[in-house]
Amino acid sequence: MKNKKRILKIIISILIIIALIIIIYIFYKNTNKNLKTGNNLSNKTSQEIEEYILNISSYEAEIELEVETNKNKTKYKIKQSYTSPNIVKQVVHEPDNISGLETTFDGEKLTINNTKLNLSTVYQNYQYITSNFLWLNSFIEEYKTNGGKIYEENQMIIMEVSSKNSNPYNSLKKLFINKETGKITKMIVQDKNQKKLVYILYNEIKINSLKKEDILAFKFNKFFVAQY
DSSP states (O other): OHHHHHHHHHHHHHHHHHHHHHHHHHHHHHHHHHHHHHTTTTTOOHHHHHHHHHTOOEEEEEEEEEEEOSSOEEEEEEEEEEETTTEEEEEEEESGGGTTEEEEEOSSOEEEEETTTTEEEEETTOOOOTTOTTSHHHHHHHHHHHTOEEEEETTEEEEEEEOOSSOTTSOEEEEEEETTTOOEEEEEEEOTTOOEEEEEEEEEEEESOOOHHHHHOOOSTTSEEEEO
């Protein structure tokens, strides 16, 4: 009887050890997989990074925007969401006087919501301005159309494109990507004298993780809706 109990204890101990080994193996495998996925842009060549950027189909970003004029500098904190072909949403967090201002374009209608005033305005058949240089997707389209160039400088990969429009204040755009991580860090817009006019810092950016429904998932029933 004692031998049977001893054998049973041994069997249970062996099963527990096997279970622990399996759990540790699965945990290690998943952790290793996540590490590889999270750093899949590490140590890539400039050409591989360029191809990745040019094939972005959606993104969500928390940005700090600084606009410089002859008189002053204005700073904003903004959340941007985009999914192809041209579904966009932008929410202003700062400054306080326009905090909560939300702009959404669904491919046909431009909707401007003001959460403080509980007001929504809808513009039907609106022609979206694709040259909006605040958006990463606009930079990508211009890079493809005008033929940009890519080079490395100070551990950064820089994608640069010259604008072919007649606006002297929107002459040159540069997108900076961290060479080690492959993450987009900032974008600057310069005038014809290469003076920095717009500075965009990407505090956080998630790429190719959004769907159209994620951007357009808001309701109008809280707002008074005016249509044009």
